[in-house]
Amino acid sequence: MRFLDQPIEFESLPGHAIPVFAARTTADELAAFCHAAHAAERRLVALWGSDERDREPGAGYALHVAFDLAEGLVCLTLPTAPDQPVFPDMSPAFPAADRMQRAVRDTIGATSEGGDQRAWLRHANWPEDYYPLRRDTPDARFETRNEDYPFVRVEGDGVHEVAVGPIHAGIIEPGHFRFSVMGENVLRLEERLGWKHKGIERRFVGMALAEGARLAGRVSGDSTVAYAWAYSQACEAIADVTPPPRARWLRALLLERERVANHLGDLGYLGNDVALAFGLAQFLRLREDWLRLNAKLFGHRLLMDRIVPGGVAIDLDAQGAEAIIDQCHAIEEDVRRLKSIYDEHAGLQDRFLTTGRITPALARRLGIIGLAGRASAQRWDLRCEHPCAPYDELKPKMAIERNGDVAARALVRFAELGEAFRLVRKLIVDMPAGELRRDLRSAPDKRGFGWVEGWRGDVLVAIETGADGKIRRGHCHDPSWQNWAALEHAVIDNIVPDFPLINKSFNLSYAGPDL
Amino acid sequence: MNFYALFAQLLELIVALILAPMLTGWVNQCRAWMQNRSAPPLLQTYYTLSKLFHKDVLLAHNASTLFRAAPYIVFSCMALASAIVPTLSTELIFSPAADAIALVGLFALARIFISLAGMDVGTSFGSLGSRREMFIGFLAEPALLMVFFTASLISHSTSLATIVETLAHKEFAIYPSLAFSGIAFMMVSLAENARVPIDNPTTHLELTMIHEAMILEYSGRHLALIEWASCLKLFAYSCLGIALFFPFGVAQAFDPIALTLASAILVAKLALGGFTLALIETLSAKMRVFRAPEFLGTAFLLAVLAMLVHLLLEAGR
Numbered sequence: 001m002r003f004l005d006q007p008i009e010f011e012s013l014p015g016h017a018i019p020v021f022a023a024r025t026t027a028d029e030l031a032a033f034c035h036a037a038h039a040a041e042r043r044l045v046a047l048w049g050s051d052e053r054d055r056e057p058g059a060g061y062a063l064h065v066a067f068d069l070a071e072g073l074v075c076l077t078l079p080t081a082p083d084q085p086v087f088p089d090m091s092p093a094f095p096a097a098d099r100m101q102r103a104v105r106d107t108i109g110a111t112s113e114g115g116d117q118r119a120w121l122r123h124a125n126w127p128e129d130y131y132p133l134r135r136d137t138p139d140a141r142f143e144t145r146n147e148d149y150p151f152v153r154v155e156g157d158g159v160h161e162v163a164v165g166p167i168h169a170g171i172i173e174p175g176h177f178r179f180s181v182m183g184e185n186v187l188r189l190e191e192r193l194g195w196k197h198k199g200i201e202r203r204f205v206g207m208a209l210a211e212g213a214r215l216a217g218r219v220s221g222d223s224t225v226a227y228a229w230a231y232s233q234a235c236e237a238i239a240d241v242t243p244p245p246r247a248r249w250l251r252a253l254l255l256e257r258e259r260v261a262n263h264l265g266d267l268g269y270l271g272n273d274v275a276l277a278f279g280l281a282q283f284l285r286l287r288e289d290w291l292r293l294n295a296k297l298f299g300h301r302l303l304m305d306r307i308v309p310g311g312v313a314i315d316l317d318a319q320g321a322e323a324i325i326d327q328c329h330a331i332e333e334d335v336r337r338l339k340s341i342y343d344e345h346a347g348l349q350d351r352f353l354t355t356g357r358i359t360p361a362l363a364r365r366l367g368i369i370g371l372a373g374r375a376s377a378q379r380w381d382l383r384c385e386h387p388c389a390p391y392d393e394l395k396p397k398m399a400i401e402r403n404g405d406v407a408a409r410a411l412v413r414f415a416e417l418g419e420a421f422r423l424v425r426k427l428i429v430d431m432p433a434g435e436l437r438r439d440l441r442s443a444p445d446k447r448g449f450g451w452v453e454g455w456r457g458d459v460l461v462a463i464e465t466g467a468d469g470k471i472r473r474g475h476c477h478d479p480s481w482q483n484w485a486a487l488e489h490a491v492i493d494n495i496v497p498d499f500p501l502i503n504k505s506f507n508l509s510y511a512g513p514d515l
Numbered sequence: 516m517n518f519y520a521l522f523a524q525l526l527e528l529i530v531a532l533i534l535a536p537m538l539t540g541w542v543n544q545c546r547a548w549m550q551n552r553s554a555p556p557l558l559q560t561y562y563t564l565s566k567l568f569h570k571d572v573l574l575a576h577n578a579s580t581l582f583r584a585a586p587y588i589v590f591s592c593m594a595l596a597s598a599i600v601p602t603l604s605t606e607l608i609f610s611p612a613a614d615a616i617a618l619v620g621l622f623a624l625a626r627i628f629i630s631l632a633g634m635d636v637g638t639s640f641g642s643l644g645s646r647r648e649m650f651i652g653f654l655a656e657p658a659l660l661m662v663f664f665t666a667s668l669i670s671h672s673t674s675l676a677t678i679v680e681t682l683a684h685k686e687f688a689i690y691p692s693l694a695f696s697g698i699a700f701m702m703v704s705l706a707e708n709a710r711v712p713i714d715n716p717t718t719h720l721e722l723t724m725i726h727e728a729m730i731l732e733y734s735g736r737h738l739a740l741i742e743w744a745s746c747l748k749l750f751a752y753s754c755l756g757i758a759l760f761f762p763f764g765v766a767q768a769f770d771p772i773a774l775t776l777a778s779a780i781l782v783a784k785l786a787l788g789g790f791t792l793a794l795i796e797t798l799s800a801k802m803r804v805f806r807a808p809e810f811l812g813t814a815f816l817l818a819v820l821a822m823l824v825h826l827l828l829e830a831g832r
Contacts, residue, residue, distance in 0.1 A: 161639070162639040162640075163639060164722060169720070169721040169724075169727075171719075184804055184805070273723075274800040277546070278549070278550050278797055345800060347712060347800030348800040350800075350802070350806070351803060495803065495804060497723040497804050499722050500722055500723055
């Protein structure tokens with residue numbers, strides 16, 4: 001099978017919830033495919049590396065690049081040399097590839113030919129020649145150290161730098177932001193992330209499939225359902241098991257509940273960031289009610305470990321279904337009233353409108369995805385584009401805005417809330433009966449992919465098993481990888497005090513892209 | 516007379532020092548209620564101050580004497596300002612010494628020192644905050660002065676005691692000029708006290724801060740003094756507003772009953788004022804920094820209008 005008129009023969013991987021195609025390729029073919037995908041206005045999903053030296057004598061490393069094509073997920077694997085491994089630079093076509101390439105260099109040691117060569121995930125805390133994802137790298141502890149990171153400097157009369165973080169005045173996740181400003185105007189923002197490195201991908205190695213589910217669910221706490229589902233999809237593809245229908249519907253119910261909880265929180269915090277604390281108090285009240293029902297019905301506020309490979313670990317009885325429907329109605333009504341307050345509040349609208357604007361053209365160029373992308377007219381939503389069951393029956397409506405400012409991102413959240421309430425009700429009414437979980441047995445030397453539209457954007461989990469059926473390489477991709485780079489552009493020409501608001505309107509994960 | 520003035524002066528100072536944190540606590544309480552949150556206790560500000568006084572002071576290595584002196588200077592300025600404003604009585608020792616213009620000068624002095632201290636350690640937030648504070652200050656001060664000038668024109672004096680006495684004794688009549696300057700004064704007070712919509716006193720987002728950004732490096736008793744000074748400033752402004760626009764009930768002669776009554780009336784008026792402030796803060800969102808000139812420009816315009824209205828309509832009375 002061939003795509004985009006490129007001379008690469010793909011094989012279709014069976015057993016996946018979404019169509020997945022894979023192929024091995026050469027560097028030139030990969031570069032050509034990359035440009036063809038860019039020209040066809042498709043997007044790069046993820047990019048990661050693996051160590052293949054133990055497979056056969058003379059083997060080196062491998063670079064895996066996943067694209068979103070109209071046909072489904074397409075994964076190209078480029079084998080590289082064992083010494084001095086290099087791969088083509090994909091950042092000219094897909095700017096978001098830049099940091100992923102730097103992460104591959106930091107963790108595997110394969111380098112892109114060109115592009116930014118500064119370390120990304122590796123701070124001075126581990127030595128330059130220590131590659132944590134190489135299979136022969138021993139566990140080690142290193143002294144905590146600091147280093148000077150070569151930020152890009154903006155020269156000029158009156159230009160100065162403002163450095164923020166990684167430790168902030170409030171209790172939030174760590175990220176360093178270096179602003180070059182002229183007075184209050186931001187000329188350039190450069191992010192430095194990687195303060196939350198936990199070694200999750202290294203931890204995956206050698207885990208049984210069932211064991212890895214708990215780890216995958218902890219990549220990013222606010223997206224635990226999305227990660228758990230994506231991980232389960234990958235495992236089910238490896239074991240060639242289809243989860244029972246009721247389990248799939250329950251999974252969608254949990255995913256939509258996670259989406260609602262996060263959107264409610266974000267809308268509150270957006271109000272709070274323009275000092276409208278009333279909005280925060282109200283939205284947090286709704287979110288709290290929502291989470292408490294989660295805890296009551298499913299035993300966990302954030303729904304961690306409720307989705308397991310093979311099915312789900314929870315069930316819903318008639319009483320619970322009724323409670324969910326009732327709460328949906330009540331909260332939807334409150335959200336509707338709060339929306340009209342937000343819509344009619346002149347001060348709030350003045351702060352939201354035109355702030356942190358990313359035009360559709362720029363969004364296309366940067367490859368913004370997920371919620372932030374949809375606010376800039378980027379029609380990426382897996383639930384509509386490559387719907388897996390039960391989304392093929394639910395037919396969710398994609399929320400699209402064109403302005404790309406803070407107001408647009410708030411509107412997309414409101415629209416998705418309304419749609420999620422509809423989906424939750426429909427999921428409950430139409431939920432099939434039946435078993436909840438199937439047994440799952442791992443298979444050796446297989447690859448599985450899971451791809452789920454979380455509340456922030458699409459989450460990709462790629463799992464590869466070794467000869468013993470245990471995980472050989474597990475990669476989790478967070479949509480924040482793509483959107484962090486876009487945030488740097490959203491801030492340009494805004495004023496410094498608007499940055500927290502713009503940042504909150506994206507609400508990206510610091511932990512997710514730093515495993 | 517001197518004994519009474521001394522007593523009234525001391526009483527007023529003590530009342531200000533004691534009541535000011537409670538006013539801040541009351542505003543926070545009202546705000547929490549309006550947002551459907553359970554409120555901190557009324558005395559929370561005292562607990563915070565006492566906690567801070569018990570903590571060690573941490574100083575940056577390059578902090579100069581100015582940085583250490585600024586909290587004391589700012590606190591003294593605000594304490595003195597609260598003493599000048601005739602809240603309980605118009606017969607005060609300081610009333611001939613400092614008039615309305617001197618009061619504006621006192622606020623400016625405190626502002627200059629806190630801004631310099633903000634820049635002293637050399638962090639980017641400190642200078643960011645100082646820059647914004649001066650920007651807000653140079654817009655707010657002229658408007659405040661215009662408000663005082665209108666009041667001075669009515670009473671033919673810049674002495675605060677005389678102004679209050681005149682206003683309190685005028686036969687009841689509606690003064691359009693006072694209405695205009697009252698609104699102008701309220702807008703200036705919001706800006707000067709770092710309240711919404713100009714600043715957000717509760718924010719943790721260091722990039723959006725104005726007042727808080729300047730004092731990020733302070734700790735222990737220094738921070739306590741600055742926080743207390745902020746309470747005093749809010750108190751002084753509230754009392755000024757009350758003295759200029761709702762002066763009834765102020766004691767004018769030595770009379771313990773009048774003084775007690777004046778205290779009770781003051782507390783009631785402050786409670787009402789604090790409630791209004793909380794209401795304004797709950798209903799409005801913070802403006803972009805560059806909207807502040809429009810906001811304060813409007814305040815200045817209203818103050819000028821008040822003066823014109825006075826000269827055109829009320830001068831003959």
